[in-house]
Amino acid sequence: MDIRWNILIIIMGSALVTLIPRVLPLVVLSRFQLPNGLIRWLQHIPVAVMAALIAQELLIQRGISHSINSNG
Amino acid sequence: MELNHQAIQKDSFIQGVKDCVPTLLGYLSIGFAAGVVGKTSGMSVSEIALMSALLYAGSGQFIAAGMIAASSPISAIIFTIFFINLRHLLLSAAIAPHFKGLSSWKNLVIGSQLTDESFGVAMNHVASGKTIGYRWMLGLNMTAYLNWLLATIAGGLLGKWIPHPEVYGLDFALPAMFIGLLVLQLHSSKKLWVPMIVALSSVLIVIGASYIFTGSMGVIIAAVLSSTIGAVIQKWTSDGTS
Known part of the structure; x- marks a missing residue:
């Protein structure tokens, strides 16, 4: 197993900080009856996230933002 | 059964x-x-x-x-x-x-x-x-x-x-x-135009945000704002019943 220490720390650390936002809302929110307003808001998340990801992939990363990214 | x-x-x-x-x-x-x-x-x-x-x-x-x-x-x-x-x-x-x-x-x-x-x-x-x-x-x-x-x-x-x-x-x-x-x-979707507005506003917001924030922050901001837009429209058009 050729796994270097620094890479192992990167993997463990990034896995942990990715896991927490993934599981926390599911574990906490699924225990409560959420208010209607919040559910109505959450229902729009799928379309909103997918549209944003598509725009980011196709419009920003491949075109207009090249100059922006190189600044920071 | x-x-x-x-x-x-x-x-x-x-x-x-x-x-x-x-x-x-x-x-x-x-x-x-x-x-x-x-x-x-x-x-x-x-x-x-x-x-x-x-x-x-x-x-x-x-x-x-x-x-x-x-x-x-x-x-x-x-x-x-x-x-x-x-x-x-x-x-x-x-x-x-x-x-x-x-x-x-x-x-x-x-x-x-x-x-x-x-x-x-x-x-x-x-x-x-x-x-x-x-x-x-x-x-x-x-x-x-x-x-x-x-x-x-x-x-x-x-x-x-x-x-x-x-x-x-x-x-x-x-x-x-x-x-x-x-x-x-x-x-x-039952009412197609509501998610269409959500999707369109999400695209516009993420492009706008890309001039100020990093890509991943832009996605989060776009998702939060455009979902809010969708929820508000839905509340207006259906008198609170979803």
Whole structure:
């Protein structure tokens, strides 16, 4: 197993900080009856996230933002 | 009795596996590309496999490879990946009402394998009037997870012969998959114009935000704002009844 220490720390650390936002809302929110307003808001998340990801992939990363990214 | 039987059949592991199939090409090609990029950045195949097994997030793994190649500090890499994957907070919250009453442990298992794609498939399932259960979600997630793991390992093994994976158009598999999931989501909506406005405002906000914020922050801002727009429109047009 050729796994270097620094890479192992990167993997463990990034896995942990990715896991927490993934599981926390599911574990906490699924225990409560959420208010209607919040559910109505959450229902729009799928379309909103997918549209944003598509725009980011196709419009920003491949075109207009090249100059922006190189600044920071 | 008949109804019960159908409900049980719907929440089956096998059905979850089947419902994952349309997204497999995306997982395989993106995973392969992630493996190639990992190899190019100097990671070993074991490191690539461990990263896929534990981190299990495409965008995070691409960024990790890029930053490792650039010899960025460990703390900066971890913080950047945290930021990029923060949108899972929204996905996890949005899917939570559908797993109400499930034990914390089961919710933890589902959440740990939540991706943009599995979330998209699950929410399309909901939008088309079907219910999602624990076993179905597990079948969907496990299939995606295994394919991702194997694809990144394959990319790591073959990576040295493919220095520029983007030449083969593999990087277009990701947006293609998101477009497919979005179209399905819109297709199953009752009032089409509301999600259309949400999608359009999300696109405009993420483009606007890209001039000020990093890409992942832009996605979060766009998702939060355009969902709010959608919720407000829905409240106005339906007098509070959803």
